[in-house]
Amino acid sequence: SDMTYIGFVTILDPPRDGVKDSVIQCHEAGVDVIMITGDAPATARAIASQISIVKDEKDLALEGKYVKDIESFEELRKIKVFARVSPEHKQDIVEKYQKENRVVAMTGDGVNDALALNMADAGVAMGIAGTDVAKEASDMVISDDSFNSIVTGIHHGRGIFAKIRAVVFFYIVINIFEGVVQFILAIILDKPYFLDPAFYLQWIFLSITLHMFPGLILTFDMTSKDVMKEKPRDEEEILSKNIIGLLLIFGILLSISMVVVYYITISGVYPVFAENWNFGDLNPAYLYSPLNNDLNPFNASLTSAKTLTMLMVTLFFCESFLIFQIRRPNKSLIKSTREDSNKSMYLIIGLLFAILIMLMYIPGAQVALASSGVNFMFMYLTAFDWLMCFLISLICIVSFEIVKFIARRKNITF
CATH class of the missing domain: 3.40.50.1000 (HAD superfamily/HAD-like)
Incomplete structure (x- = not known):
């Protein structure tokens, strides 16, 4: 009180x-x-x-x-x-x-x-x-x-999961389906291929460029801004049923592009042009010119050389675009590159194309390497040859985007 x-x-x-x-x-x-x-x-x-x-x-x-x-x-x-x-x-x-x-x-x-x-x-x-x-x-x-x-941990965890899945997708699809086409063409049909003694350095070139560096893009890629808007995966395996289906579809499309460019060239439907081997005053500076027959010790035909060079360029287009397509499998190629991209992606892909282009076009580059025992045997391609390779690669690139579009319309996620 x-x-x-x-x-x-x-x-x-x-x-x-x-x-x-x-x-x-x-x-x-x-x-x-x-x-x-x-x-x-x-x-x-x-x-x-x-x-x-x-x-x-x-x-x-x-x-x-x-x-x-x-x-x-x-x-x-x-x-x-x-x-x-x-x-x-x-x-x-x-x-x-x-x-x-x-x-x-x-x-x-x-x-x-x-x-x-x-x-x-x-x-x-x-x-x-x-x-x-x-x-x-x-x-x-x-x-x-x-x-x-x-929440930050969930964000990073989903980002890491997406990177692992993209890397696994890339290496499985290119190795399996390139291997299948290689086995059919080179082993079963006994056609000229990268396994031939004349062209085996092209296979090594493909392995240390296109099969190695693009994977770095996926490994060190930025995490998608929309990763926290995706559904939980509920202990899902790295290769889910949807991803396996997508992998098979791309693999089939890649194989079709490879076979189309190979057969239209090896059969002569798409011919070897004079511009591929006759360089006038620059003949001493390029492979396959009349003055450099000694740099073709296996007497590889011009048709075989052009076929495999065209195949290489087509693979560069298909697999380079795959990097950008599979980074964000639930988005279109245009949307994913516009919203989630970084300069290093383009620099790495640009560097790979630059190496191929320099080998093919710098006068004396391949001749000097061949004289020292490193003969890549790439043929000089015309601008029309490059256009043809790109158009054939669109079979794979555009069709894959259509498949992704249909999946989005049906609410199928990857």
Whole structure:
């Protein structure tokens, strides 16, 4: 009775900066965010509303003691906040989601979180406030105790997954289908190919240029800006059914382009022009000219030489474009290069074409190399030859874009 009221103190523990944006990112990425807390339902719901976990009246808050009364997943998915929760309740919540084949990530920092952290598919402990027990029970530890870091981890993880998938796609498709065409033409049909003694250095050139450096573009590629808008993959394999289907389609299109350019040239339908071997005063500076017959020790025919050089150029077009097409398989080629590209991609591809062009056109370049024992046997191609190679490569490039377009229209994702 002798006390005098002076006032009261209000303690506020506001959400951290950036948490709301991170929660919104999770929702866009198809990741449901659920709050589990020991606070009262009203308090928990108010905080959850501030950070977009609770967005409207349909999103419910439930006390932990009622978790076992939830009978269906439809009821469970409406609950965004679990309040007054004990360690046993956390275990029940994780189990209910896992029974519905949901991949569950659980965050926590205390001893009472250890069981749920251990049960979850991905247990995430706090590195600063977390207890040793919580850290031991978890799969990973967040060093700054920030929810934002978890979202950043999802972003980087999806980016790494996309890069791995693109690299695997590229190397499988070019090696398998180039190998199949090579086996049919060179082994079964006994046609001139890169395996012949006269042209084997072309195969080495192809391997150390087109089969090596483009993969670096995919390996060090930037992460797509839209990666957090894609659906979760749910423990999906690197080569999903959709990706395998896409791989087979491109492989078939690549094989068709290779066979078309090969046969129209080797059969003479597309002939060897005088400009490919007669250079007038520059005859001493180029292979296949009448003055350099000694640099053709295997007497490779002009038709064979042009066929394999045309095939090489067509492969350069098809596989260089594949790099840009498979980086973002769920986007068109034009959109992906406009929105997500960097200068190094174009520099590497440009460098590869530049090396091929310099070997082919710099006077004396191939002659000097051939005289020293490194004879690539590339034929001088005219501008029309290059145009023909590009048009044939469009069989592969354009058709692949059409397939991707149809997939987008049918909501098929890769």
